Structure formats: structure tokens, C-alpha cells
Amino acid sequence: MFPARVRAGAPLAVVILALSGCSSLWGCTDTTAKRGEAGVRVQVEDTSGQPLGVTAEVVDWRLEPHPQVPSRGDRVHFHFHFRFGGVDEVSGIHGPAVDACAVDKERVALGCQTVYSSQAFGPADDPLTGDDWLAVEHPEQVAGVLLIPNDQSYHGRTCEQDIKDVGGPHPPETPRRGDQL
Template sequence: MVVVRMVAGAGSVLAMLSLSGCGLLWSCTDSTAERGEAEVRVEIVDTDERPAGVTAEVTGWRREPHPQVPEEGDQIHFGVRFEGAGRGIDPAVDACAVDEKRVVLGCQTVYSVLDFGRDTTDTVDGYLAVDHPERVAEVLLIPNDQSSQDRRTCEDDMKDGGGVHPPDTPGRGERL
């Protein structure tokens, strides 16, 4: 008899909580933004595909050994310039070395620190380790801001997670 009363009572409590807006199940959804078109110069967009107020441009690239690990052979040394006032973000974009058919040979997320509120410029550089550096035809940037990549998901935190997340960094062999 005690079990029956507890189950009946639990149903009433759940109904009251649901009707009062205090449901036990959080409405948490995750989604991924659609990847933008990769180019040498891009206007960075947030996860809602709104312009972030910052552009990024590949300033150049070349094959050369990384100075700290020259024994690993040639890598792709590239530069990226970030410009703009932004909307309160420290932007980050994926830089990808591609072959002549725009097949990804390697990617890396590149971060910038801009002085927001004023138009400003920040130049960063990096090295991409690729299997066949001689096949690299260009370095492209993907316009999606990656700075919020570490946001919690519904799986991590049902109450505070969720929302739109940046697209995954392209993998080797993907075509941009």
C-alpha cells in the first residue's frame, strides 16, 4: 500500500511542477552552425551567422622547417591578419592548407586578441604540419568564429549547456 501511495503522490508532484513551469526535464538542445565558404580573406561570423565585425586574411605562406623541430622537415608557415573592432569577442578561425582541388591537407585554429571597442589590427602566424607539404596550393580561412568552441553541450551540462556551436574543424581529405 505504501508504494502505491508514493507513486500516486509522485505523479501529482510532477504534474504540479510541470504546470508551474518548474519541470524536471530541461529543454536543452545542441546544434552546429553550418560551415562558411573558405577563402583567403573572410569576414568572421558568429554561430548565428551574423558578422562579428572582424575580418581575417592570410598574409602569406611558405614551406619551411619549423625552427623548433627542423628534423621533422617542411611545414607550412603562414600569417593571418585580423582587423576590426569586433563585438566583444576574441576571434578565432580555422586556417587550412589545401591542394589545388581544395582538399584539406591540414588545419589549425588561429586565435587573435584584439582591443575591442576600437578598430585595431592583430597579426599572428603559425605552422601547419601536413603529410605532403609540396602539394599545398594555398592556405584558406573558414569564416566561422571558433572562439566559443569550448562551450558546454547538453551532454556536459543539461541546465546550462546547449545552443549553437561552431562547426567542427575540417579533417584531412575533406574538400572546402
Template structure:
């Protein structure tokens, strides 16, 4: 039989352990749902919130990449970020898709640094697709991939919380 004074102190000991960070009971990880891809998207964080920043595919074409002509045609696309309010800028995924919106090739694109907050920022990129002749468009995925925090497994005391969805990859239905 356990003495009554030990039983009386047990809840207090558990509270002290929880408050000291020695317990990972409160650590939870959540992964955001992937947002709907589009030619122009409002960029959202893992909470689904937007600060007004948008990204848009301005145009795209199929032609050889001057730095890798041996690969044949690739997809060259131009994009624009608007209303970006930080110098670090958002990070989104761009995917070349077929007529059924199946991803044929994807990459992460970064809003270029250095322009004044809120000013339009443009750039271009190249997407590789095994069958570039099947590409019918380039779509952006609105989830800001720059928000990457520690997981509960990596840091049970301070980690956890919302995480962006897994980046898009070839074969994903967008």
C-alpha cells in the same frame, strides 16, 4: 481505475517538473554548418552572425620550420585579424590546401590578445603537410571556434544550444 483527482493533478505535476529543471525535454544541441573557406573571411558565430571581425592570410611560403628542421619543409603563413572587438578574440581554423581545396594540414589559430579592440592584429603560424609540395594555398575557415558551450549530454539543465562546426582536418574538402 485511476481516481479522477490524481488524473486532474498530473498536468500540474508535469509543469512543475519542467519548470524546476528536472526535465531535459527542452534541451537541444545544434551544430552550425561550416562556412566557406577563403583567403579573407568575415568571422561568424554559430548563429551565422558577424560583429564585423575579419581574418586574412597575408602570405605564405614553404620552408623548413627553424624549430623542427628535421621534418623538412612546412608551410609558414602570416595572418591578420581586423575589427576584433574583444580582448579574447576569435578562434578560426587555417588549412594548407591543394589545387582542389582539399585540406592537407590544419590548425586552429587565435587572435592574439592584448591589442586595443578594433585594432589590426597580426601573427604567423606553421602548418604541417605530409606532402608540402602539393600545397597551393592557405585558407581560413570563418567559423569562430571559441564559442564552446556545454552540450545536453554534459548538462541537460543548462546545456544545449548552437555549437561551432567540427574543426577542419586533413582530407576535408574546403
């Protein structure tokens, strides 16, 4: 058996392991925010669904070949704008971010990607406007470009990556082709 000295120190060792995150009793919990309602103009919201005071809007879009790869055919070229309602323009490394999706007439995603407010560095008269391109398999099906309001700028560590960080809220996954918006 174990000497009395080892048995006496065992409870202390269990407490140290529990406090260090090496125990399943730590209670690490990851949560994923519910995807917000897609729209041409959205109020950007944090992972709890609260507005950040930032509006993102698709200003216009059109189908055209990308100037660097015209041989690949038409892509969706869209312009977007961020408005900051009295809040700091940079909340995170690249500022607030939303997913932009080309959709068909039924609002089914044909292609999506994340756009950051830091990409909006338009002309001096409208510095918060930017543009980007979406590649879709069938550009002729595109009926519009929608934004998802969930802020995508922060992805904290998950419980699986580091149980000691206690997990936390995460934005929803970027929509995939075929998702109904």
C-alpha cells in the same frame, strides 16, 4: 499502496524534477553551425551566420623547416591578420578565432588548426598580424592556406554534458584532412 500524503505530493515532485532539468521534457537542443565558405580573406561570423565585424586574412605563406624542429622537413609557415571594424578586439577569452587550413589545388584540406586573434601580436606598425605553422603529410601538395569564417572562440556546454544549460549553437568541427573546402 502509498499513503494519501505521498500521493498528494507526487505531482509537486514531478514539477520540481521537470524544472530542475531532470526530465526528458526539458527540451535540450544542440545545434551546429553550417561551415562557412573558406577563403584567403573572410568575414568572421557567429554560430548563426551573422558577421562579427571582424575580418581575418592570410597575408602570406611559404614552405620551410620549422626553426625548432628542422629535421622534420618543410611545414607551412603562414602569416595572418585580424581587422576589427569598430568592434571590441576581445570577444571571449582569446578573442575571435578561425580555422586555418593548408589546401591542395582542389581545395582539399591537408592540415588545419585554429588560430586566435590573440595570437596576432606582430610588430608595432602592424600589431594585429601573427604567424603559425601547419604540419602536413605532403607539403609539396600545398597550393594555399585558407581560413574558415566560423568563429571558433566559444564552445558552450552540450546537452550531453549538462541538460540544464539547454544546449545551444556550436561552431562546426575543425575540418579534417581530406575535407573539401
